[in-house]
Amino acid sequence: MANPLIATKLHVPRLRADIVHRQRLLELLDQGAQARLTLVSAPAGFGKTTLLVDWLATRRTSGRSVAWVSLDQTDNEAAAFWAHLIAALGGAAKELGEALLINPNSTEEMAEAIKQALEMPLAEQKHRNAAMQKRLRRYNVVAWAKDFVREVNQTCIEHDILVSKVPTNAEEEQLLSAYRDATRRLILLDYDGTLVAFSSDPQAVKPS
Numbered sequence: 001m002a003n004p005l006i007a008t009k010l011h012v013p014r015l016r017a018d019i020v021h022r023q024r025l026l027e028l029l030d031q032g033a034q035a036r037l038t039l040v041s042a043p044a045g046f047g048k049t050t051l052l053v054d055w056l057a058t059r060r061t062s063g064r065s066v067a068w069v070s071l072d073q074t075d076n077e078a079a080a081f082w083a084h085l086i087a088a089l090g091g092a093a094k095e096l097g098e099a100l101l102i103n104p105n106s107t108e109e110m111a112e113a114i115k116q117a118l119e120m121p122l123a124e125q126k127h128r129n130a131a132m133q134k135r136l137r138r139y140n141v142v143a144w145a146k147d148f149v150r151e152v153n154q155t156c157i158e159h160d161i162l163v164s165k166v167p168t169n170a171e172e173e174q175l176l177s178a179y180r181d182a183t184r185r186l187i188l189l190d191y192d193g194t195l196v197a198f199s200s201d202p203q204a205v206k207p208s
Contacts, residue, residue, distance in 0.1 A: 009084055012068045015053045022051060029055045031197065082145070098128035 029051070032038030040048050056066055069084045100113045120128075167175070179185065196206075 006084070009070045010068060011070075012056060012066065013049060013053050013070075015057050016050070019050055019054060021054060021058075022047075025051055026055050026058065030059075098131050 029038070029040075040052065042048050067085075071081070071084075075081055075084070100117055
């Protein structure tokens with residue numbers, strides 16, 4: 001039996017108004033965002049989730065797309081994990097337009113959704129459920145997975161096309177010869193993220 005998607009796991013938690021902004025850690029996350037993978041590790045209760053939510057809230061203008069999946073001990077199963085991850089990346093929760101989506105960290109939204117569900121006419125309930133069931137039968141976890149794998153493969157193909165090519169010995173010799181014969185030379189060095197670590201202020205980056 002397929003694992004059901006729990007839409008509440010795909011919501012970014014609400015940011016509390018009384019939090020302390022940890023600027024140094026936010027800047028470290030800015031640097032980590034340039035990498036393929038960043039791991040935030042700390043014991044329970046040290047504010048990992050709050051830090052990430054704060055970082056997302058203060059970086060909204062960057063245009064970065066966000067996929068959020070909340071996990072707990074019951075998610076220690078590959079099928080459930082990948083189903084929710086693919087759903088988060090693909091926006092599966094928003095695809096279920098007939099569902100009543102809520103933020104589990106907002107009691108006001110939960111109360112309003114419960115009230116709306118209880119007062120919803122039976123005919124509308126049946127219409128919403130029928131539409132969602134039809135969509136899920138047509139576009140289930142298997143379909144999501146195929147789309148995800150296809151996009152990954154396409155990204156790999158595009159990467160192979162765009163990746164820098166290693167020059168041949170003949171090309172290296174031609175480059176060195178042109179450099180030796182040149183009367184005026186310009187050397188450009190990319191320090192930020194290449195020769196030194198990333199910085200929030202690229203202009204301040206200097207070689208050590």
